[in-house]
Amino acid sequence: MSDIAIRPRKEFGKTIAADITHRLREEIIACGLAPGEPLRFDVLRERFGASFTTLREALTALAAEGLVDAQEQRGFRVAPVSRQDLVEVTDARVLIEVELIRRSIERGDDDWEIAVISTLHRLKRIEQRDPEHPLRDPEWKIAHRQFHQALVSACGSATLLAIRADLFDRAERYRHLSANFRPRPRDKAGEHQAIMQAAISRNADLAVQLIEAHIRSTSDNVAKYAGHLLDAE
Amino acid sequence: MSDIAIRPRKEFGKTIAADITHRLREEIIACGLAPGEPLRFDVLRERFGASFTTLREALTALAAEGLVDAQEQRGFRVAPVSRQDLVEVTDARVLIEVELIRRSIERGDDDWEIAVISTLHRLKRIEQRDPEHPLRDPEWKIAHRQFHQALVSACGSATLLAIRADLFDRAERYRHLSANFRPRPRDKAGEHQAIMQAAISRNADLAVQLIEAHIRSTSDNVAKYAGHLLDAE
């Protein structure tokens, strides 16, 4: 009976390094670690309970994803934010997401349609619980991510999906950055619904147009409500 | 006088991990480490003279670039090659490179033009030395990379340039893979010249068309002459 409720030191089957990478990623995206903040090993060691080298491995991986900034011989810090970076991430997302939506609409089968519909359904359910502050709900975040993931999942390119995933994470961090200052969410539910319908009805041009507007308006909102955080560096 | 000719254990100002990452990357691209080959720490330790954890950090970084395949609890191996992966890399390169060429042509200033012209000039000079086997010449590889880099350097997006660089490396590995079986290089010099002229004369449509043909014909050549290496896995 002694082993009840002992939290496992890592997820099953994973290395500690992979687990730390995951936890650090989530924390950076959620801005629990502020942009530009130095990531000192003493602090991380205490917070995550891992050794120097394991942490170093995790930070190296996150640096490749663009969430951490590695400064040779001077340690790591959370990747800074800036208007320029926000614009770059947004443009890159549009370029790639538009292409992947087209390919998915062209290639998607029944399973794809089901995935799109069901992930949207779950997202709506969760939104009904707390319509005011969806971003604060971890489940909403997951469901939102999964819906967008489902939309492009039939594109057929693991390579582009991996790139897309990294950009999505970087964009999500910006959303979190502005979440505390944004008066109230716009009608995302309606936008998601429209995107889903365009995709399922195989109207690629419309779906692409809606997705681009969706991405850009999210980005514009960040620039509008978190602008003061993007300039001061 | 005792310190003459002692090779420094690392490049100036860099960490050992960054140095090892660089050397491993070059070796994988050049197929000195074969696709799919297991990367055991004993062997790497001897070959690169670094410790477990330093090597691990390098391998983690290369895994994020798609040159190394990390298998949880079962070590690392050189990323395998396949027809599917070649197609994905090629398509992704076309998508991104086309966009970056357009942006560079639109935004490039005098310095950009000079960089394009001078990197092409150097490339041609090197090609004259050994017109038969350019890929075996390390200087040609560098010059070739720099010419293509110069073409897109004015695009204004560090984010997309970083993605492009990773894809370029992955594609270059496939070129090396087929280099030993390819009878003789096609007229790359002429293609590069035409691309340069289209770019400098700000003919975006033509430049894009030429770049896409350039990338795809290179990929087709790999599939043609290294096909036997892409299926057997």
Add this chain to the structure above:
DNA sequence: AAAAGCCATATTTTCGAAAATCATACCGTT
């Protein structure tokens, strides 16, 4: 003979100490 369990060995993964490097404060000189 095939499958399942078990042990021994090979290999990866993690750790904290030690070395290397950087940042800062101090001191002497101009």
Add this chain to the structure above:
DNA sequence: AACGGTATGATTTTCGAAAATATGGCTTTT
């Protein structure tokens, strides 16, 4: 006071031993 150099403490980076995990062969059982 300003500057340059140097010592000191803080922090990162590297290392090889030790722990954890996987692999392959051997034995036993069905």
